[in-house]
Amino acid sequence: MITSDLSAVTDSTSSCETVDLTSIPSTSTKARVLSSLSRFRDRLGTEMDEILPNLYLGSLRDAVDAVQLKKNRIQCIVSVHDLTAHHPAHEHLKVLRIQLSDCSSVDISAHFSTTNQFIHNARLKQAAVLVHCLAGVSRSATVVAAYLITVCDLSFSNALKFISKKRPVVNPNFGFRMQLCAFAERFSMIERHRLREHFGRKAFDAQFAEDRAAVFLEVGHSSCAVL
Template identity: 30%
Template sequence: MAKGGDSSKGGDFQKHLAGGETTGQYLAQVLYNTKTDFKPLPGFTEKDDNTSSYRLQASVDCDEVCPNIYIGDAATAKNKKYLKMLGITHVLNTAEGKRFGFVDTDANYYKDTTMKYMGLPLADLPSTCINQYFHAAATFIEEAVSTGGKAFVHCMMGMSRSATCVLAYLMIKEQMLASKAIQTVRSNRDIHPNDGFLRQLAELDNQLRRQRL
């Protein structure tokens, strides 16, 4: 059961959570204590030792963090050849925009493919209210997985915004506790959601835990 200390917020109408409220500090500790098992780049094997394969591998950064769900960076998102090779059907850009720190792709960028696109204009700042997009992102990822497709979720580096949205999916649609979701994703990719995002994931965890009591 998630932990992190009791909370005095909310009054008597809130249902008591065994083990106390989940906190961002607790999730940060779970993140710190979970080590990443670095694996070969998805789509390649040890037999892929030709020059073109090495060049492609050097230009992309991507990991399959759970079955048919991938997290990666901006360069990978723009490499449509690689996404097609992986069989990606849905692309979720959690950093859509033209400013520094954002990724300037949109639905038009993928119009020459069959990939479905969703863009979220999120800044990687603790003050960003990423929670307003949790359910929309989760539904988009679920659509890919439930129809036999594959979702590629990215931001600029593939560490904070994208990881947070995948964690929300696992919590909302797969009914994982936040701690379990973090362990699942972090074991497959070196993710680093910022402190504000961890706090919002903790709040989501408490909401979902109460709903399931």
């Protein structure tokens, strides 16, 4: 089983400090988080970035920015963080929530099949998807990398290289990188075949060709393995 095998890759000796958000008023928590992310974004000069057609990567601040959501025609959102509050900006959007911390010991790979299917389902329907965490640097970048590894048949290093060209601030933590390496080397082909069967060979292969062409234009033919 993919998730059980990949869980062995996580570093069980590492720990992650967490905050009990239930003890803090949600409005106060949200205000502090958004203020911090706003300052972070100002320093980096970044908003959500388009990785592939109808696939965007960004921060929590981007995910609640009505102007950006409208401008990029976002219809679906993958939220990958450890906050629980819902936001009014998402009331009319389809949202997949993955609650986890940005910690090396967390088994983010257990969610790859779910996020891959959600993202691909939206893109095949020409619906734009935003994948975000708090800063758009580690957790969301890992989810997008797993998706690219699967649907574009890329190695981990080439997937991260491609994403970094689109969003230079991406930097998955060490544990997530190890899980992505294991996924790319041992399980991505199984996952790709699963998605092809689920969505149909014709639809999957047509999107595969478009996405590979986009990757080729950005990072060159050497980054595209042969399926």
